[in-house]
Amino acid sequence: MLSVNEHLLEQIADQLATSDYAVIDDFLSAKEVEAILAVFDIHREHGRFKQAAIGDSDNQEINKSVRKDLIKWIDEDNARPAVQEFLEKIDEVKNYLNRTCFLGIKEYEAHFTIYPPGAFYKRHLDQFTTSDHRKISFICYLNQDWQPEHGGELRLYLPDGDIDVAPIAGRLACFRSDVVEHEVLLSHAHRYSLTGWMLDQYIELSFLG
Template identity: 55%
Template sequence: MEELEEHLQQFELLADKLSEDGYAIIDNFISKQQIRDLLAVLNHHQEQGTFKKAGIGASDQYQVDKQVRGDYIRWIEPSQALPPTRVFLNRMDELMRYINRTCYLGLKDYEFHFTVYPPGTVYKRHIDQFQTNDHRQLSCILYLNEDWLPEHGGNLRLYLPKVDGSEEEIDVLPVAGRLACFRSNLLPHEVLPATRHRYSLTGWLKDQLNELPFL
């Protein structure tokens, strides 16, 4: 009961911040044990060699450019997810349903992948909604980086538009257990270089059901 109450408080804070600011940062979204469990799954997928170099663009516009984006990803197929990953996906499903009740975004599904940024790699400024596909509504990033310090870098930088036409920069340190969530079509963002490997679960809450299995 106490855990359920904590989840509801986090969901309420997240929904309020999304409505007010277009983004939300929630610390301790999952427990330390869940972080370790997810890192074990990530390491398992790495040992199996199932990570692929990430690219940019959708469908026929897809391309790999390590100068723009340097991460490696492993898509999650929900029906084949290992238990720790399933726990996380269930939590995101709960969050999606809560946001639908409070923010009326009409969310129907999600897609997530494990993400690894080697030291020094980046993802230059971009938005997460494709020009030819506008179904990504909320971007969500759960960080898995234990003992992360400011000097390690690797911040997520959000660019918030201001009424005078200028922008405010918000830097988010990728510490373990922190969830960053923001409107996919509204906030440009980038990933800054780090001195360590940087791990996360990255994905989107969508207003359309997924039609094809993840690759």
């Protein structure tokens, strides 16, 4: 049974096809957001978040002048139910995009993400110079009480100008990984999200810590 409203799926596909990006509210309900944040707490208590790196598996580098977020990769086989449900929804988006946009997406990789106060991620593209298997980037935001003074907006650099996306709870932002440059503006509060990429080939995930 479909758990993502068909109308949302259509909106994602239409917006991606016409503008290379899509922003959808209420992709997750308030209850789903809460359940996922509880999983963040567990991983944080166990010290599982690590400073994010830049580059692909063979060229990993930590550069705090480029990005300052903390991540934990999602292990799909051992994901807790709330995260499993999120992945099932992403799977539905993936299948819908394959049917309607012929993207040939095979799978996805995703991580829990925390931007502590003072963190940002400078302007970049999500495709690595050494590999271009990331086709669609997606970020689902989990910030229940986000206020403009918290910052941390996602800025998308588009042909017609920049767009800032507030990281509010339940919202899904996605965009073509190969063309849309973007950055995360300085965050003044803790900023929580699930970040992932739809890939056009199966990958070896064993390097993911």
